[in-house]
Amino acid sequence: MGNSSGQRLLFALEFSPSRIELQWKKFDDQAAKRKKKLRHEKKEKNKYKAGAAYQRVKRHFQMLSHESATPQAPFARLLHPASGYRELQPAVTLQR
Numbered sequence: 001m002g003n004s005s006g007q008r009l010l011f012a013l014e015f016s017p018s019r020i021e022l023q024w025k026k027f028d029d030q031a032a033k034r035k036k037k038l039r040h041e042k043k044e045k046n047k048y049k050a051g052a053a054y055q056r057v058k059r060h061f062q063m064l065s066h067e068s069a070t071p072q073a074p075f076a077r078l079l080h081p082a083s084g085y086r087e088l089q090p091a092v093t094l095q096r
Helices: 004-014 017-067 073-079
Strands: none
16 A cells, blocks of 8 residues: 555654644543533423423413303313313312
């Protein structure tokens, strides 16, 4: 493969201490950037999840208020345990 002294020189340059330090710095920078990006993505995802949950609950209570006049099938379905919602019951019943 051509002249070996040239290849030896390239090898020596490639693995000189300063070059290796540069490589490590580059590697660390990339890792930090990746970590920062992941953190940001996680934050965005959580923000979306919180927003979605809020919208779901809001929609649920809107439907409850609409249906409260005429509680029929959709109302019953919403309060069905399988839907994930439980009917709100007071923790303590007031006695007069």
